[in-house]
Amino acid sequence: MKRHVGKTDEELSQRLKKDLKITGSSTFKDRATAEKVASEVLKDPKNIKKVEKWLSDPKSRPTLALRYKGNGDVLGRSIERGSNTAEDVTNAKIVLKKGKDGEYILTGYPIK
Numbered sequence: 639m640k641r642h643v644g645k646t647d648e649e650l651s652q653r654l655k656k657d658l659k660i661t662g663s664s665t666f667k668d669r670a671t672a673e674k675v676a677s678e679v680l681k682d683p684k685n686i687k688k689v690e691k692w693l694s695d696p697k698s699r700p701t702l703a704l705r706y707k708g709n710g711d712v713l714g715r716s717i718e719r720g721s722n723t724a725e726d727v728t729n730a731k732i733v734l735k736k737g738k739d740g741e742y743i744l745t746g747y748p749i750k
Contacts, residue, residue: 641653642672642747643668650724665714665716671714679730689702689704693740693741701744702733703732711728729748729750730747731746732746
């Protein structure tokens with residue numbers, strides 16, 4: 639979560655320059671927003687079914703990405719590779735990873 643909370647536009651640009659593997663860099667405006675989004679994603683009945691299916695299938699991928707469709711409120715900022723300007727974003731993605739004791743949140747970040 640450290641990489642995706644409370645970052646400035648300059649920090650987002652610097653991360654893009656340093657990490658050539660990523661296609662964009664984004665930040666939640668604050669920790670409370672990030673936690674609220676993660677909580678809502680994990681409480682969504684559709685996502686609960688997706689997680690249960692993912693965990694019960696031994697052949698499923700080690701990670702599961704879940705999308706958060708916002709209500710129009712700004713969750714944070716994002717800059718895409720090739721762009722010089724960060725923009726407000728209203729949606730998010732939460733990525734779960736399988737562990738020995740079940741799943742855990744690997745990462746979460748705001749998206750367009």
